Amino acid sequence: MKKNRFIYIFLILIFLLPASIGAIDIGFVVNEYFAYDNFKGFEFRAGLVPRLSFIFGDHSSFFMSAGFDVGKKDGEYYYSEYLELLRTEFSTLYGPWGIRAGRINYSDPLSFSASGLFNGIHLTHTSSQGRTGIGIWHAGQQQILSAVEWEHPAVLDLFSLKAAYTGNMTNPFSSPNDAFNSHFFTLKAGLPISSFIIELGAVHEWTETLIQNDAPVYSQALAAELGFYWTVPTPFTSRLSFIVRTAIGPFVPVSPKTYGEIFTANLSGITIVTADYTARFLRQLGAGVTLSYFIRNDLQTPNSFTISAPGNNGYLLGGEITSRVVWSPFSDLQFILGGGAFFPAMGNNWPNVNPLWRINLTLIFAIL
Secondary structure: OHHHHHHHHHHHHHHOOOHHHOOEEEEEEEEEEEEEEOOOEEEEEEEEEEEEEEEEOOOEEEEEEEEEEEEEEOOEEEEOOOOEEEEEEEEEEEOOEEEEEEEEEEEOOOOOOOEEEEEEEEEEEEEOOEEEEEEEEEOOOOEEEEEEEEEEEEEOOOEEEEEEEEEEEEOOOOOOOOEEEEEEEEEEEEEEEOOEEEEEEEEEEEEEEEOOOOOOEEEEEEEEEEEEEEEOOOOOEEEEEEEEEEEEOOOOOOOOOEEOOOOOEEOOOEEEEEEEEEEEOOOOEEEEEEEEEEEEOOOOOOOOOOOOOOOOOOOEEEEEEEEEEEEEEEOOEEEEEEEEEEEHHHOOOOOOOOOEEEEEEEEEEEEO
Protein backbone atom coordinates (compact mmCIF):
# COMPACT_ATOMS: atom_id res chain seq x y z
CA MET A 1 0.00 0.00 0.00
CA LYS A 2 2.86 2.37 0.81
CA LYS A 3 4.40 1.63 -2.58
CA ASN A 4 1.05 2.38 -4.22
CA ARG A 5 0.74 5.77 -2.49
CA PHE A 6 4.32 6.66 -3.29
CA ILE A 7 3.86 6.11 -7.03
CA TYR A 8 0.65 8.15 -7.28
CA ILE A 9 1.97 11.01 -5.17
CA PHE A 10 5.17 11.02 -7.21
CA LEU A 11 3.18 11.19 -10.46
CA ILE A 12 1.14 14.14 -9.18
CA LEU A 13 4.27 16.01 -8.09
CA ILE A 14 5.91 15.48 -11.47
CA PHE A 15 2.91 16.85 -13.35
CA LEU A 16 2.82 19.88 -11.07
CA LEU A 17 6.50 20.77 -11.60
CA PRO A 18 7.00 24.35 -12.79
CA ALA A 19 7.53 25.04 -16.46
CA SER A 20 11.05 26.30 -15.75
CA ILE A 21 12.38 22.77 -16.11
CA GLY A 22 11.63 22.90 -19.84
CA ALA A 23 9.24 20.94 -22.00
CA ILE A 24 7.72 17.80 -20.52
CA ASP A 25 7.38 14.85 -22.88
CA ILE A 26 4.47 12.57 -21.96
CA GLY A 27 3.44 9.33 -23.64
CA PHE A 28 2.34 5.76 -23.12
CA VAL A 29 2.74 2.33 -24.69
CA VAL A 30 0.05 -0.33 -24.97
CA ASN A 31 1.33 -3.89 -25.40
CA GLU A 32 -1.04 -6.79 -26.09
CA TYR A 33 0.05 -10.41 -26.46
CA PHE A 34 -2.10 -13.40 -27.47
CA ALA A 35 -0.83 -16.98 -27.74
CA TYR A 36 -2.08 -20.53 -28.07
CA ASP A 37 -0.04 -23.71 -27.71
CA ASN A 38 -0.62 -27.42 -27.27
CA PHE A 39 0.81 -27.69 -23.75
CA LYS A 40 -0.55 -24.66 -21.86
CA GLY A 41 -3.53 -23.60 -23.96
CA PHE A 42 -4.58 -20.00 -24.46
CA GLU A 43 -2.85 -17.13 -22.75
CA PHE A 44 -2.86 -13.38 -23.13
CA ARG A 45 -1.29 -10.30 -21.60
CA ALA A 46 -2.25 -6.65 -21.89
CA GLY A 47 0.00 -3.96 -20.49
CA LEU A 48 -0.13 -0.20 -20.20
CA VAL A 49 3.10 1.76 -19.67
CA PRO A 50 2.76 5.54 -19.17
CA ARG A 51 5.97 7.52 -19.19
CA LEU A 52 7.24 11.07 -18.96
CA SER A 53 10.59 12.81 -19.35
CA PHE A 54 12.04 16.28 -19.19
CA ILE A 55 15.41 18.02 -19.43
CA PHE A 56 17.29 20.09 -16.86
CA GLY A 57 19.59 22.62 -18.50
CA ASP A 58 21.91 21.24 -21.18
CA HIS A 59 23.22 18.03 -19.61
CA SER A 60 20.64 16.59 -17.22
CA SER A 61 17.39 14.73 -17.74
CA PHE A 62 14.72 12.78 -15.90
CA PHE A 63 12.75 9.79 -17.18
CA MET A 64 9.94 7.93 -15.44
CA SER A 65 7.75 5.00 -16.46
CA ALA A 66 5.34 2.65 -14.74
CA GLY A 67 3.36 -0.40 -15.80
CA PHE A 68 0.06 -2.15 -15.27
CA ASP A 69 -0.66 -5.72 -16.52
CA VAL A 70 -3.67 -7.98 -16.84
CA GLY A 71 -3.69 -11.41 -18.43
CA LYS A 72 -4.04 -15.17 -18.27
CA LYS A 73 -1.16 -17.61 -17.89
CA ASP A 74 -1.01 -21.30 -16.93
CA GLY A 75 -4.81 -21.31 -16.73
CA GLU A 76 -4.93 -18.53 -14.13
CA TYR A 77 -6.06 -14.91 -14.55
CA TYR A 78 -4.00 -12.16 -12.98
CA TYR A 79 -3.80 -8.38 -12.78
CA SER A 80 -1.55 -5.78 -11.23
CA GLU A 81 -2.92 -4.36 -8.01
CA TYR A 82 -1.01 -1.14 -8.51
CA LEU A 83 1.20 0.64 -11.02
CA GLU A 84 4.65 -0.95 -10.91
CA LEU A 85 7.51 1.49 -11.10
CA LEU A 86 9.63 0.64 -14.15
CA ARG A 87 12.63 2.51 -15.55
CA THR A 88 12.82 5.75 -13.58
CA GLU A 89 16.11 7.61 -13.59
CA PHE A 90 17.86 10.91 -13.25
CA SER A 91 20.93 11.27 -15.46
CA THR A 92 23.50 14.01 -15.85
CA LEU A 93 26.82 14.63 -17.58
CA TYR A 94 29.65 16.74 -16.20
CA GLY A 95 32.59 16.76 -18.62
CA PRO A 96 33.83 13.15 -18.90
CA TRP A 97 31.70 12.07 -15.95
CA GLY A 98 28.21 10.62 -16.12
CA ILE A 99 25.78 9.74 -13.34
CA ARG A 100 22.54 7.75 -13.44
CA ALA A 101 20.45 7.22 -10.34
CA GLY A 102 17.07 5.67 -9.64
CA ARG A 103 15.53 2.49 -11.02
CA ILE A 104 17.97 2.00 -13.87
CA ASN A 105 19.01 -0.64 -16.38
CA TYR A 106 22.19 -2.60 -15.79
CA SER A 107 23.62 -5.51 -17.73
CA ASP A 108 26.98 -7.24 -17.62
CA PRO A 109 28.81 -7.49 -21.00
CA LEU A 110 27.19 -10.87 -21.82
CA SER A 111 23.83 -10.34 -20.06
CA PHE A 112 24.54 -13.66 -18.36
CA SER A 113 24.97 -12.77 -14.68
CA ALA A 114 22.76 -9.69 -14.24
CA SER A 115 20.39 -7.90 -16.59
CA GLY A 116 17.36 -5.75 -15.83
CA LEU A 117 16.13 -2.89 -13.66
CA PHE A 118 17.79 -2.28 -10.29
CA ASN A 119 17.47 0.51 -7.72
CA GLY A 120 20.75 2.32 -7.23
CA ILE A 121 23.37 4.57 -8.75
CA HIS A 122 25.85 4.18 -11.63
CA LEU A 123 28.89 6.41 -12.20
CA THR A 124 30.93 6.45 -15.44
CA HIS A 125 34.06 8.18 -16.73
CA THR A 126 34.93 8.34 -20.45
CA SER A 127 38.37 9.10 -21.87
CA SER A 128 40.65 8.02 -24.71
CA GLN A 129 41.51 5.00 -22.55
CA GLY A 130 37.93 3.77 -22.63
CA ARG A 131 34.87 4.00 -20.44
CA THR A 132 35.06 3.02 -16.78
CA GLY A 133 31.99 2.47 -14.63
CA ILE A 134 31.09 1.62 -11.06
CA GLY A 135 27.66 1.02 -9.60
CA ILE A 136 25.77 -0.27 -6.60
CA TRP A 137 22.14 -1.37 -6.51
CA HIS A 138 19.55 -3.11 -4.39
CA ALA A 139 18.93 -6.49 -6.04
CA GLY A 140 15.80 -7.56 -4.15
CA GLN A 141 15.22 -9.35 -0.87
CA GLN A 142 18.40 -8.83 1.12
CA GLN A 143 20.90 -8.75 -1.74
CA ILE A 144 23.23 -5.93 -2.79
CA LEU A 145 24.46 -5.82 -6.38
CA SER A 146 27.71 -4.07 -7.29
CA ALA A 147 29.73 -3.74 -10.48
CA VAL A 148 33.05 -2.42 -11.70
CA GLU A 149 33.44 -2.31 -15.48
CA TRP A 150 35.67 -1.11 -18.27
CA GLU A 151 35.25 -1.09 -22.03
CA HIS A 152 37.04 0.20 -25.11
CA PRO A 153 35.50 0.32 -28.61
CA ALA A 154 38.76 -0.15 -30.54
CA VAL A 155 41.77 -1.62 -28.74
CA LEU A 156 44.77 -1.12 -31.05
CA ASP A 157 42.14 -0.07 -33.64
CA LEU A 158 41.38 -3.77 -34.08
CA PHE A 159 38.78 -5.08 -31.64
CA SER A 160 36.41 -4.01 -28.90
CA LEU A 161 36.91 -5.24 -25.35
CA LYS A 162 34.67 -5.26 -22.29
CA ALA A 163 35.56 -6.43 -18.79
CA ALA A 164 33.45 -6.42 -15.64
CA TYR A 165 33.23 -7.65 -12.09
CA THR A 166 29.68 -8.14 -10.82
CA GLY A 167 29.03 -9.01 -7.19
CA ASN A 168 25.78 -10.14 -5.57
CA MET A 169 26.12 -10.22 -1.78
CA THR A 170 23.76 -10.62 1.13
CA ASN A 171 23.43 -7.51 3.28
CA PRO A 172 25.36 -8.47 6.46
CA PHE A 173 23.22 -6.14 8.61
CA SER A 174 19.92 -7.76 7.62
CA SER A 175 21.12 -11.37 7.65
CA PRO A 176 24.23 -11.82 9.80
CA ASN A 177 24.06 -15.64 9.97
CA ASP A 178 22.78 -16.70 6.52
CA ALA A 179 24.30 -15.44 3.29
CA PHE A 180 24.57 -16.18 -0.40
CA ASN A 181 27.41 -14.34 -2.09
CA SER A 182 28.23 -14.71 -5.78
CA HIS A 183 31.02 -13.12 -7.80
CA PHE A 184 31.09 -12.92 -11.60
CA PHE A 185 34.18 -12.05 -13.67
CA THR A 186 33.27 -11.30 -17.29
CA LEU A 187 35.34 -10.65 -20.40
CA LYS A 188 34.03 -10.08 -23.93
CA ALA A 189 35.80 -9.18 -27.20
CA GLY A 190 34.43 -8.25 -30.60
CA LEU A 191 36.34 -8.34 -33.89
CA PRO A 192 34.84 -6.70 -37.01
CA ILE A 193 36.06 -8.09 -40.35
CA SER A 194 34.46 -6.42 -43.35
CA SER A 195 30.75 -7.37 -43.18
CA PHE A 196 31.42 -9.91 -40.39
CA ILE A 197 31.59 -9.50 -36.63
CA ILE A 198 33.03 -12.20 -34.37
CA GLU A 199 32.30 -11.99 -30.64
CA LEU A 200 33.70 -14.16 -27.88
CA GLY A 201 32.97 -13.85 -24.19
CA ALA A 202 33.11 -15.80 -20.95
CA VAL A 203 32.13 -15.38 -17.31
CA HIS A 204 33.47 -17.23 -14.28
CA GLU A 205 31.14 -17.50 -11.29
CA TRP A 206 32.32 -18.18 -7.75
CA THR A 207 29.69 -18.56 -5.01
CA GLU A 208 29.73 -18.84 -1.24
CA THR A 209 26.75 -20.11 0.78
CA LEU A 210 26.57 -19.63 4.55
CA ILE A 211 23.82 -21.23 6.65
CA GLN A 212 23.81 -20.53 10.38
CA ASN A 213 26.92 -22.07 11.96
CA ASP A 214 27.62 -24.60 9.20
CA ALA A 215 30.86 -24.47 7.27
CA PRO A 216 30.70 -22.33 4.11
CA VAL A 217 29.84 -24.14 0.86
CA TYR A 218 31.71 -22.99 -2.24
CA SER A 219 30.94 -23.68 -5.88
CA GLN A 220 32.16 -22.55 -9.30
CA ALA A 221 30.71 -22.41 -12.80
CA LEU A 222 31.79 -21.17 -16.21
CA ALA A 223 29.58 -19.79 -18.99
CA ALA A 224 30.69 -18.67 -22.45
CA GLU A 225 29.34 -17.37 -25.73
CA LEU A 226 30.71 -17.43 -29.28
CA GLY A 227 28.88 -15.49 -31.98
CA PHE A 228 29.32 -14.94 -35.72
CA TYR A 229 27.29 -12.14 -37.34
CA TRP A 230 27.17 -11.48 -41.09
CA THR A 231 25.50 -8.53 -42.74
CA VAL A 232 24.28 -10.26 -45.89
CA PRO A 233 24.81 -8.28 -49.15
CA THR A 234 21.16 -8.11 -50.26
CA PRO A 235 19.05 -5.28 -51.73
CA PHE A 236 17.34 -5.07 -48.34
CA THR A 237 18.76 -5.05 -44.81
CA SER A 238 19.44 -8.57 -43.53
CA ARG A 239 21.71 -10.37 -41.10
CA LEU A 240 22.68 -13.98 -40.45
CA SER A 241 23.80 -15.00 -36.96
CA PHE A 242 25.30 -18.16 -35.49
CA ILE A 243 25.64 -18.29 -31.70
CA VAL A 244 26.85 -20.98 -29.30
CA ARG A 245 26.12 -20.51 -25.58
CA THR A 246 27.31 -22.98 -22.97
CA ALA A 247 27.59 -23.29 -19.20
CA ILE A 248 29.66 -25.81 -17.28
CA GLY A 249 28.42 -26.48 -13.79
CA PRO A 250 25.48 -24.93 -11.86
CA PHE A 251 25.53 -21.35 -13.18
CA VAL A 252 23.24 -19.23 -10.97
CA PRO A 253 22.74 -15.66 -12.26
CA VAL A 254 21.44 -12.69 -10.32
CA SER A 255 18.64 -12.23 -12.87
CA PRO A 256 16.83 -15.48 -13.78
CA LYS A 257 16.82 -15.88 -17.55
CA THR A 258 15.60 -18.58 -19.92
CA TYR A 259 16.66 -19.37 -23.48
CA GLY A 260 14.44 -20.68 -26.24
CA GLU A 261 10.95 -19.68 -27.35
CA ILE A 262 8.85 -22.86 -27.22
CA PHE A 263 11.21 -25.06 -25.19
CA THR A 264 12.91 -22.99 -22.50
CA ALA A 265 15.90 -23.78 -20.32
CA ASN A 266 18.25 -21.98 -17.95
CA LEU A 267 21.86 -21.53 -19.02
CA SER A 268 23.18 -24.04 -16.49
CA GLY A 269 24.95 -27.27 -17.42
CA ILE A 270 23.72 -26.92 -21.01
CA THR A 271 24.84 -25.91 -24.50
CA ILE A 272 22.49 -24.06 -26.87
CA VAL A 273 23.37 -23.72 -30.56
CA THR A 274 21.36 -21.07 -32.43
CA ALA A 275 21.20 -19.88 -36.05
CA ASP A 276 19.10 -16.82 -36.84
CA TYR A 277 18.24 -14.90 -40.00
CA THR A 278 16.48 -11.53 -39.93
CA ALA A 279 15.52 -9.31 -42.86
CA ARG A 280 13.81 -5.96 -43.31
CA PHE A 281 12.32 -5.99 -46.78
CA LEU A 282 10.60 -2.60 -46.49
CA ARG A 283 10.48 0.14 -43.91
CA GLN A 284 7.19 -1.30 -42.71
CA LEU A 285 7.87 -5.03 -43.14
CA GLY A 286 10.41 -7.47 -41.70
CA ALA A 287 10.72 -11.15 -40.89
CA GLY A 288 13.00 -13.67 -39.25
CA VAL A 289 13.54 -17.35 -38.56
CA THR A 290 15.50 -19.00 -35.73
CA LEU A 291 16.81 -22.56 -35.33
CA SER A 292 18.05 -23.81 -31.96
CA TYR A 293 19.35 -27.10 -30.57
CA PHE A 294 19.71 -27.96 -26.87
CA ILE A 295 22.41 -30.26 -25.46
CA ARG A 296 23.04 -31.14 -21.82
CA ASN A 297 26.67 -30.99 -20.76
CA ASP A 298 26.12 -33.38 -17.87
CA LEU A 299 23.28 -35.25 -16.18
CA GLN A 300 23.83 -33.90 -12.65
CA THR A 301 23.43 -30.12 -13.00
CA PRO A 302 19.81 -29.13 -12.20
CA ASN A 303 17.80 -27.14 -14.72
CA SER A 304 14.20 -26.16 -15.38
CA PHE A 305 12.84 -27.49 -18.68
CA THR A 306 9.49 -26.89 -20.33
CA ILE A 307 8.96 -30.66 -20.57
CA SER A 308 8.46 -32.22 -17.16
CA ALA A 309 8.03 -35.82 -18.37
CA PRO A 310 10.73 -38.27 -17.18
CA GLY A 311 13.55 -38.60 -19.67
CA ASN A 312 15.96 -41.30 -20.73
CA ASN A 313 19.01 -39.56 -19.21
CA GLY A 314 20.00 -38.51 -22.70
CA TYR A 315 22.22 -35.56 -23.48
CA LEU A 316 20.40 -34.48 -26.66
CA LEU A 317 17.20 -32.66 -25.73
CA GLY A 318 15.87 -31.68 -29.16
CA GLY A 319 15.59 -28.90 -31.72
CA GLU A 320 13.39 -25.84 -32.11
CA ILE A 321 12.31 -23.66 -35.03
CA THR A 322 10.52 -20.31 -34.67
CA SER A 323 9.63 -17.55 -37.10
CA ARG A 324 8.06 -14.10 -36.98
CA VAL A 325 6.74 -11.42 -39.30
CA VAL A 326 6.86 -7.78 -38.19
CA TRP A 327 4.56 -5.20 -39.79
CA SER A 328 4.69 -1.52 -38.83
CA PRO A 329 2.11 0.37 -40.90
CA PHE A 330 2.86 3.50 -38.86
CA SER A 331 5.77 4.54 -36.69
CA ASP A 332 3.68 4.16 -33.53
CA LEU A 333 1.93 0.89 -34.40
CA GLN A 334 3.48 -2.57 -34.77
CA PHE A 335 2.13 -6.10 -35.25
CA ILE A 336 4.28 -9.20 -34.68
CA LEU A 337 2.95 -12.59 -35.81
CA GLY A 338 5.05 -15.51 -34.68
CA GLY A 339 5.05 -19.22 -34.10
CA GLY A 340 7.18 -22.29 -33.90
CA ALA A 341 7.67 -25.82 -32.65
CA PHE A 342 10.06 -27.87 -30.53
CA PHE A 343 10.81 -31.46 -31.55
CA PRO A 344 11.91 -33.76 -28.68
CA ALA A 345 12.25 -36.66 -31.15
CA MET A 346 15.32 -34.91 -32.58
CA GLY A 347 17.10 -35.85 -29.34
CA ASN A 348 17.53 -38.96 -27.21
CA ASN A 349 16.06 -37.78 -23.89
CA TRP A 350 12.35 -37.60 -24.81
CA PRO A 351 12.25 -39.53 -28.11
CA ASN A 352 8.56 -40.45 -27.72
CA VAL A 353 7.21 -37.04 -26.66
CA ASN A 354 5.09 -35.23 -29.24
CA PRO A 355 6.25 -31.87 -30.62
CA LEU A 356 5.37 -28.70 -28.73
CA TRP A 357 4.02 -25.82 -30.83
CA ARG A 358 2.78 -22.27 -30.35
CA ILE A 359 1.36 -19.40 -32.38
CA ASN A 360 1.29 -15.83 -31.04
CA LEU A 361 0.36 -12.29 -31.97
CA THR A 362 1.73 -9.12 -30.39
CA LEU A 363 0.34 -5.60 -30.82
CA ILE A 364 2.37 -2.58 -29.74
CA PHE A 365 0.83 0.88 -29.86
CA ALA A 366 2.69 3.95 -28.69
CA ILE A 367 1.79 7.59 -28.26
CA LEU A 368 4.99 9.50 -27.61
